[in-house]
Amino acid sequence: xxxxxxxxxxxxxxxxxLTVEGQNLHLLPFFDLTRVHNRGISLGLLTAGSDxxxxxxxxxxxxxxxxxxxxxxxxxxxxxxxxLGLVLGGALGNIVDRARLGYVFDFLDxxxxxxxxxxxxNVADACISIGVVILILRAFLVREHKPSKEPDHA
Numbered sequence: 350x351x352x353x354x355x356x357x358x359x360x361x362x363x364x365x366x367l368t369v370e371g372q373n374l375h376l377l378p379f380f381d382l383t384r385v386h387n388r389g390i391s392l393g394l395l396t397a398g399s400d401x402x403x404x405x406x407x408x409x410x411x412x413x414x415x416x417x418x419x420x421x422x423x424x425x426x427x428x429x430x431x432x433l434g435l436v437l438g439g440a441l442g443n444i445v446d447r448a449r450l451g452y453v454f455d456f457l458d459x460x461x462x463x464x465x466x467x468x469x470x471n472v473a474d475a476c477i478s479i480g481v482v483i484l485i486l487r488a489f490l491v492r493e494h495k496p497s498k499e500p501d502h503a
Contacts, residue, residue, distance in 0.1 A: 350438025354472040355445065361456045373458075380459055385469040386452040400451075407447050414440040428487050435480030442473035 361367045365374060367384040374382040388403070414437060421433040446453045455469045 350435055350472070350476045351441045351445075354439065354442030354476065357472045358442075358446070358454050358456070362454065367456055379461060380457075382456050383458040383469050385455040386450075387455050387469075388452045403447060403451055407444060410440055410444050410447070414444060426487075426491075428491065429484060432480040432483035432487065435476040435483070439473035439476030439480065442471070442476075446473075 361382055361384070365382060366372075367374060367382055370384050370386050372384045376382060389406075417433055417437045417440065421430060421437060424430050424433060443453045453471065453473075455471045455474065457471060457475070458469045459465070459467055
């Protein structure tokens with residue numbers, strides 16, 4: 350997911366020509382590519398207005414990525430491993446952006462006319478969101494099957 354995220358960002362900024370913040374490429378009636386420089390985290394919260402704030406966000410998200418990576422190495426359930434891999438790959442993609450560029454490069458713009466149910470996002474954001482939803486759903490809907498104890502017939 351990390352590689353896919355970085356590749357799509359390169360594609361949007363390079364061959365597709367989104368080089369200036371706010372630049373827009375209309376693709377479908379409900380989907381555009383719009384370059385946005387996100388200096389915050391989820392939903393634009395905790396905006397880093399300074400270099401100090403930027404590196405604080407890099408450090409904070411790196412700690413979270415390390416915790417997710419540690420959890421991933423200990424997780425035995427394949428579905429949870431997949432979800433954690435999505436979260437980790439997405440987190441790493443956004444960490445690289447913030448460290449290299451000073452912001453996270455978002456460009457995927459879903460909308461219904463002028464109504465935008467989501468902020469502009471990127472593949473890393475989608476991976477993180479999907480991974481978290483999978484983890485939540487699995488926590489509530491997937492039950493472990495414990496072997497039933499059968500009485501001894503001795």
